[in-house]
Amino acid sequence: MEQQLQAGLAALGLPTEGVPSLLRYGHLLMETNKVMNLTAITDPADIAALHFLDSAALLTLEDFRDKTVVDVGTGAGFPGLPLKILEPTIHLTLLDSLGKRVQFLERVCQELGLADVACIHGRAEEFAAAHRESFDLAVSRAVAALPVLCELCLPLVRPGGKFLAMKSVDSDQELESARHAIEILGGAVSGVRDYAIPGTEVRHRLILVKKVKKTPEKYPRMFAKIKKNPL
């Protein structure tokens, strides 16, 4: 895994000082995954590529330096924790609705000595009540279809900030179906960037949504409503 991460980060043009922390994180992930459902990806090479390098690629597409970032539905910490390890100036909030995963994240932060990371057990649509429009960036991967995801994430982003949705390269239709939601929630698509995960044939997509105006107060709605009747 070490050589793969060194080569992959170098191919992305990113510094490699974070590799020892990523290796420690990978070890904790694999060990804990034996007793707790954290990830379906278990092969070390796949963890390096599909979790670490996939997350790291975002640093080549957006400036994260000194930004407040919330990772919505972070699960075992993706993409938020690799971003923080590789760009330590990030002020990070990891948010997930599953308490056991949040406990795992707290342990990783403690063992890696990561400062300025808030690990929050909660639902995005409820978290928004107290943290509305307070982040420079929201990021999210593999949580919900884009129309739903926008309602969970865009209310958390300050006007002028961005929501970054990690999607597959086959997400054209999904993006079309989210255009209405993005507009209502105060966003505007500012970029669609496909990227390759180094050392693999895998290509993924980052959809960048700029927050151009405030989100109307009535959003986000309760999750049952969001799901039943997406914008």
Ligand code: SAM
């Ligand atoms: N982002 C991680 C990744 O790509 O590996 C985890 C993806 S996992 C498939 C989806 C995660 O989103 C789960 O850990 C789940 O608990 C969380 N989640 C789903 N809905 C949520 C919500 N409304 N608020 C916060 N977390 C949520």
